[in-house]
Amino acid sequence: MHPFEYVRATSVDEAIAALAKHGERARPLAGGTDVLVMARAGRWELDALVDIKHIPETNVLELGSSEFRLGSAVACYRVYEDEQVAAKFPGLVDSASIIGGVQIQSRAGLGGNLCNASPSGDGICPLIVHTTTCVIAGPNGTREVAAEDFCTGPGRSVLEDGEFLIEMKMPMPQKGFGAAYERFTPRNEMDIAVAGVASSVQLDGDTIVSARVALAAVGPTPILSSAGDFLAGKEATAENISAAAQAASGDASPISDMRGTAEQRIHLVGVLTRRTLERAVERARENN
Amino acid sequence: MVEKIRVRATLNGEPVDFLVAPYVSLLDTLRDELGLTGTKEGCNDGNCGACTVNLDGRIVDSCCVLGAEIDGSAVETIEGMAEPGKLHPLQQAFLEEAALQCGICTPGFLISAKALLDAEPHPSEDRIRFWLAGNLCRCTGYDKIVKAVQKAAESA
Ligand SMILES: Cc1cc2nc3c(=O)[nH]c(=O)nc-3n(C[C@H](O)[C@H](O)[C@H](O)COP(=O)(O)OP(=O)(O)OC[C@H]3O[C@@H](n4cnc5c(N)ncnc54)[C@H](O)[C@@H]3O)c2cc1C
Ligand code: FES
Numbered sequence: 001m002h003p004f005e006y007v008r009a010t011s012v013d014e015a016i017a018a019l020a021k022h023g024e025r026a027r028p029l030a031g032g033t034d035v036l037v038m039a040r041a042g043r044w045e046l047d048a049l050v051d052i053k054h055i056p057e058t059n060v061l062e063l064g065s066s067e068f069r070l071g072s073a074v075a076c077y078r079v080y081e082d083e084q085v086a087a088k089f090p091g092l093v094d095s096a097s098i099i100g101g102v103q104i105q106s107r108a109g110l111g112g113n114l115c116n117a118s119p120s121g122d123g124i125c126p127l128i129v130h131t132t133t134c135v136i137a138g139p140n141g142t143r144e145v146a147a148e149d150f151c152t153g154p155g156r157s158v159l160e161d162g163e164f165l166i167e168m169k170m171p172m173p174q175k176g177f178g179a180a181y182e183r184f185t186p187r188n189e190m191d192i193a194v195a196g197v198a199s200s201v202q203l204d205g206d207t208i209v210s211a212r213v214a215l216a217a218v219g220p221t222p223i224l225s226s227a228g229d230f231l232a233g234k235e236a237t238a239e240n241i242s243a244a245a246q247a248a249s250g251d252a253s254p255i256s257d258m259r260g261t262a263e264q265r266i267h268l269v270g271v272l273t274r275r276t277l278e279r280a281v282e283r284a285r286e287n288n
Numbered sequence: 289m290v291e292k293i294r295v296r297a298t299l300n301g302e303p304v305d306f307l308v309a310p311y312v313s314l315l316d317t318l319r320d321e322l323g324l325t326g327t328k329e330g331c332n333d334g335n336c337g338a339c340t341v342n343l344d345g346r347i348v349d350s351c352c353v354l355g356a357e358i359d360g361s362a363v364e365t366i367e368g369m370a371e372p373g374k375l376h377p378l379q380q381a382f383l384e385e386a387a388l389q390c391g392i393c394t395p396g397f398l399i400s401a402k403a404l405l406d407a408e409p410h411p412s413e414d415r416i417r418f419w420l421a422g423n424l425c426r427c428t429g430y431d432k433i434v435k436a437v438q439k440a441a442e443s444a
């Protein structure tokens with residue numbers, strides 16, 4: 001492994017300065033479950049890792065009246081062990097509780113998952129269907145990017161040199177909101193998604209006021225599917241959900257690799273869209 | 289040349305103060321700098337759990353943590369598990385149930401299982417299997433490990 005420095009940043013400004021100093025030869029370090037493994041595998045030659053998990057802003061986990069703030073360094077276990085967060089955001093729990101095993105969940109977070117920008121990242125699609133805004137800090141100040149626009153290619157994101165993710169903000173679920181995530185893997189735990197789908201719905205009675213469906217591992221980035229728009233204004237019936245699942249399959253543009261063929265992945269997207277929409281509707285009804 | 293970093297932490301209840309190169313994993317720090325070779329390396333990439341240690345009350349893969357990251361933290365390794373002259377009930381149960389063959393996975397399983405039983409003294413079999421999903425064993429086929437954890441839970 002290329003010898004790198006370790007910088008423990010304790011403020012946003014310190015982190016920006018350390019990242020800017022080394023440019024593309026520095027990376028933020030959150031849980032380290034991707035970045036340390038990849039640095040060791042020689043994926044990058046790094047001069048510095050900037051530890052961003054000792055900054056107060058990256059550690060917020062706060063349910064407000066209108067907004068939920070999730071710091072970029074909050075580890076998965078904090079999401080599912082916080083009873084209030086878990087009750088309000090079961091769709092996030094669906095992903096936080098399947099990223100690796102218990103050891104990985106002690107360190108890895110949804111922020112690191114998003115910044116890693118893997119098309120198969122289990123944390124990204126749930127953030128997208130919660131209409132998440134990503135708050136990014138950098139040498140030129142702070143900017144906000146929608147979660148669905150964050151990833152730009154496999155392992156690539158909108159982050160420029162010197163920038164890092166501070167936190168993710170999402171609207172507090174209102175009455176009649178529900179979300180769910182499910183992936184397909186050959187093994188139950190500790191495996192990488194062959195395909196994954198997150199869905200959310202806002203119900204008014206039996207009508208879907210709005211919906212979001214996001215697809216993992218079936219394109220170079222997570223995909224915000226047209227299935228959500230298709231459902232808007234329609235009744236939450238089995239027929240409409242089936243039609244939405246078909247639309248989602250149509251939006252997938254997977255490759256064939258050792259984990260699965262493109263054909264299988266397209267099929268899986270349909271199945272997982274149906275299942276996650278059904279679960280989201282169920283949760284929305286419970287949340288009334 | 290990158291300079292070594294000074295780290296002050298608590299290791300198995302004792303204060304430690306040492307220098308470590310910033311890019312060295314906690315696993316290598318324990319084994320090579322601190323002489324605690326009970327923690328094992330299997331895959332060195334977060335998959336096998338052989339390197340599991342307890343960091344501030346949570347189990348982690350020490351190959352996915354930097355030694356420099358533990359400054360200010362408390363770490364527990366397998367060396368801290370038994371009391372002098374007396375095995376921990378989990379260690380005793382692993383022996384009695386023959387829950388190991390080559391033994392390379394054992395320290396990791398013991399640290400993981402201890403964290404589970406500390407938090408949930410009477411977990412179901414499903415819960416034990418789920419909790420231990422981040423620990424791999426190439427020898428035993430897992431059943432004996434799960435039985436040993438159940439036995440330790442009963443004896444407590
Ligand atoms: C055994 C094992 C199993 C795994 N299983 C899964 C799985 O089931 N599903 C899954 O999706 N992933 C899985 N992963 C991958 C990894 O654990 C996740 O992607 C995790 O969410 C990454 O979070 P982290 O905090 O550890 O990120 P880190 O490794 O710290 O960082 C990941 C990347 O994001 C960058 N980064 C981190 N924080 C920021 C920030 N605030 N701003 C800007 N950039 C940042 C880093 O520089 C790095 O490039 C697994 C990994 C291992 C080792
Ligand atoms: S050696 Fe750390 S998980 Fe395998």
Ligand code: FES
Nearest residue numbers: 389391425426427
């Ligand atoms: S006893 Fe050999 S790997 Fe578990």
